[in-house]
Amino acid sequence: AHVPYSPQRYPEKTMLERSRDFYSVMNQRRSVRFISPEPVPREVIDNVIHTAGTAPSGAHTEPWTFVVVSAPDMKHKIRLIVEEEEEMNYRQRMGDKWVQDLAKLKTNWIKDYLDIAPYLILIFKQTFGILPNGKKKTHYYNEISVSISCGILLAALQNVGLVTVTSTPLNCGPQLRLLLQRPANEKLLMLLPVGFPASDATVPDLNRKPVTDIAVYI
Amino acid sequence: AHVPYSPQRYPEKTMLERSRDFYSVMNQRRSVRFISPEPVPREVIDNVIHTAGTAPSGAHTEPWTFVVVSAPDMKHKIRLIVEEEEEMNYRQRMGDKWVQDLAKLKTNWIKDYLDIAPYLILIFKQTFGILPNGKKKTHYYNEISVSISCGILLAALQNVGLVTVTSTPLNCGPQLRLLLQRPANEKLLMLLPVGFPASDATVPDLNRKPVTDIAVYI
Ligand SMILES: Cc1cc2nc3c(=O)[nH]c(=O)nc-3n(C[C@H](O)[C@H](O)[C@H](O)COP(=O)(O)O)c2cc1C
Numbered sequence A, B: 001a002h003v004p005y006s007p008q009r010y011p012e013k014t015m016l017e018r019s020r021d022f023y024s025v026m027n028q029r030r031s032v033r034f035i036s037p038e039p040v041p042r043e044v045i046d047n048v049i050h051t052a053g054t055a056p057s058g059a060h061t062e063p064w065t066f067v068v069v070s071a072p073d074m075k076h077k078i079r080l081i082v083e084e085e086e087e088m089n090y091r092q093r094m095g096d097k098w099v100q101d102l103a104k105l106k107t108n109w110i111k112d113y114l115d116i117a118p119y120l121i122l123i124f125k126q127t128f129g130i131l132p133n134g135k136k137k138t139h140y141y142n143e144i145s146v147s148i149s150c151g152i153l154l155a156a157l158q159n160v161g162l163v164t165v166t167s168t169p170l171n172c173g174p175q176l177r178l179l180l181q182r183p184a185n186e187k188l189l190m191l192l193p194v195g196f197p198a199s200d201a202t203v204p205d206l207n208r209k210p211v212t213d214i215a216v217y218i
């Protein structure tokens, strides 16, 4: 069945203001790799996850699982797995080109933030689902859908003044899936350490492309 | 070089309120396939595109191109391509299972909104870049990055009271790329018709998963 839909409508002046304000808030987002150990209210994290769950998804499959880790021992186990794999990525596995392409970010395999951030959010994509009759359910566009949901999650974090770094720990997926006891149809897509920025946080001095390089009007 | 970063910080009460309000606005988002022909202020569209351009991207490659189409003849050409391909998808190419999986959405290959919506935003992912020396530049995680950017774009539209449907016109990418004269390194990821909802717009009567089905706390 279809149902009527009439969402909130704003006067033109309000639309303009809201579009400018939202751009200004989002434009202050940066990937932050220095996170403060200060606690973050749990309800804020809950609301951010709820918000991510409003994303669209191919054929309404909602193919996402958000694992929110705050237990210190579990955070530490995650750190050990990520640092071991990332050291291999940097030292040998990925080659010089990859290391050079990342050089401007000055990242390396040491990830203190995995112990320090009050929350780690691990985002899994469900590559397929299971129907009540036990058969596989196709999850169309699951990676795209979960990435869209992650974009909405990042917007929700930025909107409350929390920071994260969108990270994709290379080659860590299988071990982290087992550690977190996720089923075999789930694959790790992203790991987001979440908190307030450290008081002495710094970020790479990057610029964004001017809008003329990203938009074409016809 | 690294530079200091100290973003806006909100008192706890304000964080809670902002997280609830943002959830409430985003939770009203639905994919709308009945769009009004009413004009939409161009500056709002510009700000939404700017906002999408603030997304993170693998190794800061910003691998996105947003093609914003408002010219009626170009919208119509897009419609002809999409309807021809979608009719084949529904009638033969995709098979009964795909058609059944979409049945609850009551979609078909007729896409009036491609003529009617004041704007169509076609989002291309740049599968690689070109360096000043003419060599290929690797765009790490380009599909994930562009999908995240699309999530932020959807949030920006919702924030101003505009609607869209996240669509991935199957098998239309190559033809639309040629029509819009995009280079060979760009692949169509999504097509978003944008406008106000039609006054008699309806949406499929879907529910979202409860948060206990999408979140795990450790
Ligand atoms: C990656 C992706 C591809 C989609 N493709 C289409 C599409 O081609 N046509 C369409 O009508 N809807 C498409 N949708 C919209 C979904 O059907 C819709 O998000 C889902 O049914 C949930 O409804 P909601 O967005 O109203 O919450 C797509 C959504 C996503 C995320």
Ligand SMILES: Cc1cc2nc3c(=O)[nH]c(=O)nc-3n(C[C@H](O)[C@H](O)[C@H](O)COP(=O)(O)O)c2cc1C
Pocket: A029, A030, A031, A032, A033, A105, A107, A165, A166, A167, A168, A169, A170, A203, A206, B054, B055, B056, B057, B058, B059, B060, B061, B141, B144, B145, B148
């Ligand atoms: C898909 C994706 C994967 C990323 N992977 C990593 C990562 O593994 N480690 C990391 O430190 N940063 C990672 N980043 C963050 C990017 O380096 C960052 O977004 C980019 O340099 C732009 O900086 P900004 O986010 O501050 O605007 C990733 C970003 C995206 C979108």
